[in-house]
Amino acid sequence: MTTWTSPAISSMRLERPRSLAHALDLLEADRGLTPMAGCTDLYVGIHFGSLKQRRFLDLQPLASLRKIQKRPDGTLVLGALVTYSQCLDSPLVARALPMLASAAKEIGGVQIRNRGTLGGNLGNASPAGDTLPVFLAADATVVLASARGVRRVPISQFFLGYRKTARRHNELITEIEVPPIAGKQWFRKVGTRAANAISKVVAAGVRGEGITFALGAVAPVAMRAYAAECALGSALPLSEAHRALRSEITPIDDLRSTAAYRARTACALLTQFWSETR
Amino acid sequence: MKLRINGTTFRVEAHPLERLLDVLRIQCKLTGTKEGCGEGECGACTVLLDGEPVNACLVPVAHAEGRSITTIEGLGGTEGSHPLQRSFVEQGAAQCGFCTPGMLISASVIPAGARREEIRCALAGNLCRCTGYSAVYRAVELARAKRARRRAR
Amino acid sequence: MPPRPRRPRPLSVVGTSPPRLEGAAKVAGTARYVDDLEFPGLLLGRTIRSTVPRGELLGWSMGRRPRGLHVVSAADIPGRNAIALLEPDQPCLVRREIRHAAEPVLLLAHEDRDALASVAVELRERPRKAQLDVRASRSFCKEILIEKGNLSRGFARADRIVEGEYTTGHQEQLYVETQGVIAVPEKDGVTIYGSLQCPYYVQKALVELLSLPPERVRIIQVETGGGFGGKEEYPSMIAGHAALLALKSGRPVKLVYDRSEDMLATTKRHPSIVRHKTGVRRDGSLTAMQIDVLLDAGAYVTLSPVVLSRGVLHAAGPYRCEDVQILGRAAMTNTPPNGAFRGFGAPQTQFAVEVHMERIAEALGIDPLELRRRNALRPGDTTATGQRLGADCSALPCLESAVRRSRFVARRRAIEKHNAKARVSGGPLRGIGLALFFHGSGFTGAGEVKLASRAALELTPTGARILVASTEIGQGTRTILSQIVAEELGWPLSRIEVADPDTREVPDSGPTVASRTCMIVGEILRRCAQSLKRALGRMTPRQYLAKNGPLVVTEQYDRPKSMHWDDVHYRGDAYGAYGYGCDVIELEIDPVTAEVRPAEVTAVQDIGRAIHPVLAAGQIEGGTAQGIAFALAEEVVMRDGRMANAQLTNYAVPTPLDTPPMQVEILEFPYGHGPFGAKGVGEMPIDGPSPAVVNALRHAGLDIRDIPAVPERIAGLVDSMRGAAT
Structure with a gap:
């Protein structure tokens, strides 16, 4: 027995806030309100009828969230509405977080990069989100605002499960703070094709005083590979790092790839990261 | 709601979450913009929003309000007189023609002097099943060369 | 010395490349495709489909019906509930029996899109055990046997026997404009405006379905956004649906599929399993070819018998051999029916023979280029059906030209040097491969x-x-x-x-x-x-x-x-003329990801005469791109008889960044009965790329016999090769 139906636009509502404060008030008042930014993911869900939500909060009017800044302490502050195209064009990003520029370059085509936002990528929390490993490897902090105040969540604690984040219903992702990074940054995406692709495996890493390595699409959430980092840091042979990595990832078979391929490619990426950041 | 399309103001009655693509095609009767997938993969619905290419199938019309929209109808008029349009015909870059409006819109903002690799990247969000893309690159390069020659004169 | 193209008389229009006639409208955006047309009182249609791959429809029920909703079921069909094509086995709407998981069951129409979309329909289906494995299927809709000479004599003359099995997957046509039609009720019939390849096919189908005389079923093709075979037969189905809704509602009805429905429900390229057993002498000459071709027809016959026919007729490749047996079968499964796609069976069988040729060369330890030179068809030779080839048989000139243009021999040597180093350093491997192929123009026999x-x-x-x-x-x-x-x-x-x-x-x-x-x-x-x-x-x-x-x-x-043809014994002149082609493809394999990047492509094709060189080159470039993707990327993931990745996001058609630069050369060996010497050009370009790609992978050290060769499938081979080197 099968039910066939898809939602009608006319049954949906869009709230258009005048200011950030107004947006936060609206969120406080309505648990079922879904923030909407570049719509590059959300509109696919609407079109194919797979989206459950009916009420949306339009973030486009919030121009203050579109800035890329650098604080005196060297922290790079990326507004939630910063687009991938902005990341590509920004000298600040190029200097402080080149692996984000690398990620942005491989997302979608120009059309998607002009619309898709960093906040959307984080909030959507797809395990294959391309900027997520970048922020994980950068030890970024997600800034969440609500009518009651501001909360800072380390990115390592932000992703709770498959498409689940630490954002509460009354909160908005307003900014991502990236501390100064010492060391070589590295990024690689392995997609279903050379452009307009969803990642089969995506990885970002930093090698300096410390080592960070993060992966997407090999677990229900984008994740730091702590055990592999540790193995690399203790100068164990690469095969040990691979063993560690395989123990901490939980890849699956899906429409785009297989668990076996994801696991072997995650290891191969770790090797490549290690040899290219020497 | 007022929309500024190809320099003309259109008054439309639309739900703010309607896709810009549907408003353009159905209400404004600008059917040059095509739908190929409805999920931002094929680029057939590419239009310029404040000069930047976007997929009109992923843009709520609310996001286009108060901004300048350019569709294929605004590129070179009904004659298709834009140099890119002429070179697309000349080089065989339009076969079935369905991806062509979106492809042209994306091509129209490729900076002068772009190399082949940059042209490929700029068009990476536009799928064409007919040409294998080679003719498209030739057309973009030809239009540029013609413009450069005209300037030189 | 290969024959040289004849120098034809000077022409003033043929052979030039004027702007295509509808080009200006296409680039201006004023060309009108079916979804761009408007009719007063237009309703929109929607199709409710089965969800089980095999079973029975027990009934259906519908939630709240908006005012103005029109519903059509099998009971509303005035004529025969079948899509007339080769066999009348495919119903227009399911009455009871369900044979695949995207069969149309009910049709809805309403003037408001949202109202139409929100109608909830429940189907009661009783599932039965489905046949989803083509190898296990014992139900064949067509068998063809081609015999030439005496197979056992041929094998007896052989020094070596080389065997192999080669498989290809589904492929989606992926015309950028999805399927769509508008049906307009007329006072005594119906008019169809549609995105379609064959107006008279649609007319024939609707005449039977609606029980109307042909003159009351008018079919008008409007500007069509690509077909590649996908709009050869399916438009009869969708036009039938729109016509039924239009006749019942008395209003024009538009039925335009979205991408997902188009991929789920419409025909694809037949998956194939081809087995070769070849007798060959030490010097490389072929003494016997035994070929077994199995195509997955899917749930209904559609065009499978003729796809099979073209498949077997090309299964021996453009090679001379006196003792040949080719057995072809098309088997039924409970997947959506497969149908026409550019190449029509020939890409599958020529993939097999061209990869097999490479393996024969390996087995004999001779140069695969020499093997092809020795066996390529020449004027005066006969094909597997005994067709004697004329002076326009250009297999060798195509081969030599492609080898020369691509600097095949020098590149091959350079790549072998490069790979010797790369195997040690772990860097990207390269490979170069070629494929020689032919394609008959026009209908068979x-x-x-x-x-x-x-x-x-x-x-x-x-x-x-x-x-x-x-x-x-x-x-x-x-x-x-x-x-x-x-x-x-x-x-x-x-x-x-x-x-x-x-x-x-x-x-x-x-x-x-x-x-x-x-x-x-x-x-x-x-x-x-x-x-x-x-x-x-x-x-x-x-x-x-x-x-x-x-x-x-x-x-x-x-x-x-x-021209003579014996359809019972499959003997004689299968086609009026053959085009010939040779592709050389050079590629790079990233050992980190097992991704393959085509780097250089040379396509040389003899099409008799290029009426319009720019358009002809466009056919070759476009077909080549589709063929490369067929080999490397386009994978239809079937789960429970249903395409699970029926979205452009998950079905990897090539973007500009996936498509390599191409060098195209057109040769002209004119055909006496073609206009100004012209042969066909549309399909042939898709025959060569997939074996050329796989032969290039073989050159790099990967023994691949199944496509698409996606990274998931070849990673194991890439890893074991590296493991062996270190």
């Missing part, structure tokens, strides 16, 4: 005689108007047919017009398929132009019309006198 296509030319005050049912779907039909007519009449192209393919206006010039439009219909039109010229004498069209009144010249297909 007696097909053209049975079709008896007609074309007509109407005199206008300023020139002539072409009346054909051949459709423009991107390949340039309007333009090349006009060029042929203009050339024959000695007029400038501007004096030729082309009527829209409308069954009320144009004669049945057969379907727009099988690389037949230029060679077959073009030749009929050329003869029309000859007759018109004779009729005009020294008069201008205006003078003629003033004196004699209207003039329409109609001609019919005329079989070349020398």
Whole structure:
């Protein structure tokens, strides 16, 4: 027995806030309100009828969230509405977080990069989100605002499960703070094709005083590979790092790839990261 | 709601979450913009929003309000007189023609002097099943060369 | 010494590349495709489909019905509930039996999109055990046996016997414009405006379905956003649906699929399993070829028998061999029916034979290039059906030209040096491969005689108007047919017009398929132009019309006198002419990801005569790109008999960044019965790339016999090769 139906636009509502404060008030008042930014993911869900939500909060009017800044302490502050195209064009990003520029370059085509936002990528929390490993490897902090105040969540604690984040219903992702990074940054995406692709495996890493390595699409959430980092840091042979990595990832078979391929490619990426950041 | 399309103001009655693509095609009767997938993969619905290419199938019309929209109808008029349009015909870059409006819109903002690799990247969000893309690159390069020659004169 | 192309007489229109006739409208965005058309009172249609791959429909129920909703079920069909094509086995709407998981069951129409989308329908289906494994299926819709010489004699003469099995997957046509039609009820019938390749196929199907005489079923092809075979047969289905809704509601109905529905429900390329057993002498000459071809037809017959036919007719490749046996079968499974896709069975079987040739060379320890040189068909040789080839047989010239242009031998040596180092360093590996192939133009065997296509030319005050049912779907039909007519009449192209393919206006010039439009219909039109010229004498069209009144010249297909075909034994002249081609593809394999990047492509193809070189090159470039993706990327993931990745996000058609630069060379070995020597060009380009890619992978050290060779499938081989090196 099968039910066939898809939602009608006319049954949906869009709230258009005048200011950030107004947006936060609206969120406080309505648990079922879904923030909407570049719509590059959300509109696919609407079109194919797979989206459950009916009420949306339009973030486009919030121009203050579109800035890329650098604080005196060297922290790079990326507004939630910063687009991938902005990341590509920004000298600040190029200097402080080149692996984000690398990620942005491989997302979608120009059309998607002009619309898709960093906040959307984080909030959507797809395990294959391309900027997520970048922020994980950068030890970024997600800034969440609500009518009651501001909360800072380390990115390592932000992703709770498959498409689940630490954002509460009354909160908005307003900014991502990236501390100064010492060391070589590295990024690689392995997609279903050379452009307009969803990642089969995506990885970002930093090698300096410390080592960070993060992966997407090999677990229900984008994740730091702590055990592999540790193995690399203790100068164990690469095969040990691979063993560690395989123990901490939980890849699956899906429409785009297989668990076996994801696991072997995650290891191969770790090797490549290690040899290219020497 | 007022929309500024190809320099003309259109008054439309639309739900703010309607896709810009549907408003353009159905209400404004600008059917040059095509739908190929409805999920931002094929680029057939590419239009310029404040000069930047976007997929009109992923843009709520609310996001286009108060901004300048350019569709294929605004590129070179009904004659298709834009140099890119002429070179697309000349080089065989339009076969079935369905991806062509979106492809042209994306091509129209490729900076002068772009190399082949940059042209490929700029068009990476536009799928064409007919040409294998080679003719498209030739057309973009030809239009540029013609413009450069005209300037030189 | 290979024969040289004959130097043809100088021509003024044919062989030039004027702007395509509808080009300006396409680039201006004013070309009107079906979804761009408007009709007063237009309703939108929606299709409710089965969800189990096999079973029975027990009933259905519907939630709240919005006012103005129209519903059509099988009970509303006035004629026969079948899509008339080769066999009447496929219902237009399920009555009880369900044979695949995307079968149309109910049709809805409403004027408001949202209201239509929100109607909830529940189907009660009783599932039965489905046959999803083509190897296990014992239900064949067609078997063909080709026998030449004596197989056991051939094997007895062999020094070595080489065997192998090769498989290919589904492929989606992925025309960028999805399937769509509008049906308009008329006072005594119906008119269909549609995105389609074959107006008269749709007419034939609707005549049966609606129980109307042909003159009351009018089919008009509108601008069509690509077909590649995908709009050969399926439009009969969707047009039938729209027509039923239109007749029931009394209003025009538009049915345009979204991408997902299009991928789920419409036909794809037949998956294939081809086995070769080949006898070969030490010097490389082929003594015996035994070939077994199995195609997955899917749930209904559709065009599978003829796809199989073309498949087996190309299964031995462009090679000479005296003792040949080819057995082909098309088996039924509970997946959506497979159907026409550019190449029509030939890409599958030529993939197999060309990869097999590479393995034969390996087994003998001889150069695969030499193996092909030794065995390539030459003028005077016979094919597997005993067809003796004429002077236009250009397999060797294509091979030599592609080898020269691609610097194949030098590149191969350089790559082997490179790989020796890369295997140690772990860097990217390279490979270069080639494939030699051929493709018959037009319908198989007696097909053209049975079709008896007609074309007509109407005199206008300023020139002539072409009346054909051949459709423009991107390949340039309007333009090349006009060029042929203009050339024959000695007029400038501007004096030729082309009527829209409308069954009320144009004669049945057969379907727009099988690389037949230029060679077959073009030749009929050329003869029309000859007759018109004779009729005009020294008069201008205006003078003629003033004196004699209207003039329409109609001609019919005329079989070349020398052509003979025995359909029972599959002997004789399978095709009027063959085009030949050779592709050389160089690629790079990233050992980190097992991704393959095609780097350089050389495609040399003999098409008899390029009527319009730019359009012809466009066919070659586009077909080559599709063929490369067939080999490397395009994977239809079937789960429980249903395409699980029916979204553009998850089905990897190539983007600009996936498509390599191409070098195309057109050779012209004219065919005496084609217009100005032309043979077909549409399909052949997709035959060569997949074996060339896989042979390049083999050159790099990967033994691959199944495509698509996606990274998931080849990573194990890449890893073990590296493991062996370190």
